Amino acid sequence: xxxKTLIYSExxxxxxxxxxxxxxxxGAGVSAVAVTHDQADTLxxxxxxxxxxxxxxxxxxxxxxxxxxxARESPDLVMVGSTKRGRELAxxxxxxLNAGYSGDCFDAQQGEGGFAVKRLAYGGSSIASTIxxxxxxxxxxxxxxxxxxxxxGKQGEIIELNTxxxxxxVKVLETRPKKTSDAGLESAKIIVSAGRGFKKREDLKLLxxxxxxxxxxxxxxxxxxxDLGWMDQWVGISGKKVAPRLYVxxxxxxxxxxxxxIRDSQIIVGVNSDEAAGIHELSDYSIVGDIYAVLPALTxxxxxxxx
Amino acid sequence: MGETAxxxxxxxxxxxxxxxxxxxxxxIRIDPSTRSPIVEGAKRRLNxxxxxxxxxxxxxxxxxxxxxxxxxxxxxxxRICVLEALAMGADAAYVIIDPALKGLDAGATSxxxxxxxxxxxxxxxxxxxxxxxxxxxxxxxxxxxxLLGIPQVTYAKELKYEAGKYRAVRDxxxxxxVVEAEPPFLxxxxxxxxxPRIPSLMNIMKAKRxxxxxWNAEAIGLKADELRASIRVEVYxxxxxxxxxxxxxxxxxxxxxxxxxxxxxxxxxxVLEG
Numbered sequence: 001x002x003x004k005t006l007i008y009s010e011x012x013x014x015x016x017x018x019x020x021x022x023x024x025x026x027g028a029g030v031s032a033v034a035v036t037h038d039q040a041d042t043l044x045x046x047x048x049x050x051x052x053x054x055x056x057x058x059x060x061x062x063x064x065x066x067x068x069x070x071a072r073e074s075p076d077l078v079m080v081g082s083t084k085r086g087r088e089l090a091x092x093x094x095x096x097l098n099a100g101y102s103g104d105c106f107d108a109q110q111g112e113g114g115f116a117v118k119r120l121a122y123g124g125s126s127i128a129s130t131i132x133x134x135x136x137x138x139x140x141x142x143x144x145x146x147x148x149x150x151x152x153g154k155q156g157e158i159i160e161l162n163t164x165x166x167x168x169x170v171k172v173l174e175t176r177p178k179k180t181s182d183a184g185l186e187s188a189k190i191i192v193s194a195g196r197g198f199k200k201r202e203d204l205k206l207l208x209x210x211x212x213x214x215x216x217x218x219x220x221x222x223x224x225x226x227d228l229g230w231m232d233q234w235v236g237i238s239g240k241k242v243a244p245r246l247y248v249x250x251x252x253x254x255x256x257x258x259x260x261x262i263r264d265s266q267i268i269v270g271v272n273s274d275e276a277a278g279i280h281e282l283s284d285y286s287i288v289g290d291i292y293a294v295l296p297a298l299t300x301x302x303x304x305x306x307x
Numbered sequence: 308m309g310e311t312a313x314x315x316x317x318x319x320x321x322x323x324x325x326x327x328x329x330x331x332x333x334x335i336r337i338d339p340s341t342r343s344p345i346v347e348g349a350k351r352r353l354n355x356x357x358x359x360x361x362x363x364x365x366x367x368x369x370x371x372x373x374x375x376x377x378x379x380x381x382x383x384x385x386r387i388c389v390l391e392a393l394a395m396g397a398d399a400a401y402v403i404i405d406p407a408l409k410g411l412d413a414g415a416t417s418x419x420x421x422x423x424x425x426x427x428x429x430x431x432x433x434x435x436x437x438x439x440x441x442x443x444x445x446x447x448x449x450x451x452x453x454l455l456g457i458p459q460v461t462y463a464k465e466l467k468y469e470a471g472k473y474r475a476v477r478d479x480x481x482x483x484x485v486v487e488a489e490p491p492f493l494x495x496x497x498x499x500x501x502x503p504r505i506p507s508l509m510n511i512m513k514a515k516r517x518x519x520x521x522w523n524a525e526a527i528g529l530k531a532d533e534l535r536a537s538i539r540v541e542v543y544x545x546x547x548x549x550x551x552x553x554x555x556x557x558x559x560x561x562x563x564x565x566x567x568x569x570x571x572x573x574x575x576x577x578v579l580e581g
Binding site for chain 2: 176285286
């Protein structure tokens with residue numbers, strides 16, 4: 001049985017990743033919604049059979065456009081890229097269609113009686129395997145979940161949509177570009193992080209010295225920030241999700257909450273005096289030792305190495 | 308009471324806050340044999356972002372004199388969790404408790420919330436958290452807005468009522484978007500919006516005397532079996548991801564030796580440069 005898919009993301013790179021997956025699921029019969037001529041050309045050139053162009057990027061226009069295309073193509077699966085704009089659009093489309101929806105999926109397969117998707121639950125500590133029944137199933141897909149298709153140079157069709165949309169009911173007064181400093185921990189290459197192993201606030205200077213030697217940003221576990229108020233931002237489920245090249249957890253026990261926040265790190269180092277602490281399981285390299293002895297020694301060793 | 312431009316006396320406007328109780332994530336452990344989270348027995352708490360939604364509503368009430376009510380679908384435990392919302396400053400709570408509605412998916416849940424909101428009466432604004440940390444579906448807000456046919460303002464990190472107007476700042480990836488919305492509309496909030504207040508002991512005592520309305524499916528005009536039949540999404544397995552780490556435990560008599568081994572390992576990984 002060949003499934004029909006409809007894909008959409010305002011982000012062309014992400015729309016190509018969706019297209020790659022859609023071709024895998026549907027073969028040649030993929031429809032897409034695009035927001036620019038360039039994007040429509042790219043999608044057609046990469047294997048989409050029909051690309052519907054909606055030139056108004058407002059939520060209401062895209063909602064109406066996608067519903068229009070769903071009525072024309074009756075897809076089995078609607079895939080929307082999981083950007084913030086995509087994540088507010090997709091459930092709205094699903095509600096209008098009385099359809100099932102799962103957000104931020106990173107895997108999708110045709111399963112028995114529906115689409116089987118995988119996504120995070122419980123603050124990112126767990127993976128929920130989920131089945132969506134009924135037609136269509138609507139999902140949003142996290143970036144980098146799927147591979148782009150090989151460039152095919154095949155010619156599909158571009159159709160300009162003129163779906164009527166009501167006047168916007170929310171007035172945009174101003175858009176302000178983000179300050180880059182907002183990025184902070186999420187974009188840091190190296191992070192050193194403090195846990196309850198630090199007995200006094202003043203002792204954080206051991207972490208500061210290590211951070212300065214490594215050129216690292218500083219983070220902490222939830223209790224150090226939320227309970228003790230020693231630092232602003234914590235790393236974990238309810239705090240920041242980080243993906244540095246190197247993450248050094250100092251005096252952190254390694255709860256599932258913290259684990260979910262550091263999972264995408266390339267290399268994790270744990271320093272904890274408790275041999276049974278969960279952080280050792282979560283680490284690539286770990287030292288069972290007192291942070292009050294290990295951190296100064298590590299800072300000295302790095303300083304020596306730099307010479 | 309307020310007065311319109313035409314001089315008509317009108318009912319005090321109302322802000323509806325969608326609040327959900329979820330298991331406390333700090334109480335969830337992973338069963339090492341099955342890798343599944345053990346949720347049973349975890350304390351129930353209001354979803355953090357819903358508390359922030361409520362805080363935003365209470366601050367608008369302080370500026371504009373509206374009434375703030377909460378709407379929840381839940382069970383016996385929800386009744387207790389909602390007391391915290393009342394203690395924070397909500398004026399009244401609506402709780403849907405019906406054993407026949409256990410295990411609904413987000414689509415069916417949204418229909419219950421829609422019917423409850425309609426039955427509870429006219430409103431200006433609906434506020435909810437952008438996400439609840441248990442299911443992380445991030446869909447009930449937009450679904451409820453769609454079902455009610457009202458616009459949505461998602462990811463608000465600021466929300467104000469000033470001089471008769473509602474303004475929000477939306478936290479998007481590339482930009483912050485300043486918007487103005489005419490009621491009725493729905494707004495979802497992100498973590499940055501505020502720090503929810505901690506209720507005083509006196510307000511905790513008072514909360515028990517605030518009106519709480521409990522309805523079942525029939526009371527809001529819905530049929531439980533029809534809602535159950537509309538379930539489209541089913542979670543069939545929940546597991547912690549396998550941790551694929553090297554787990555090299557460095558042991559040495561002297562701290563200097565352990566540290567030297569670590570530095571040379573990190574050097575070999577190439578994660579220290581640049």
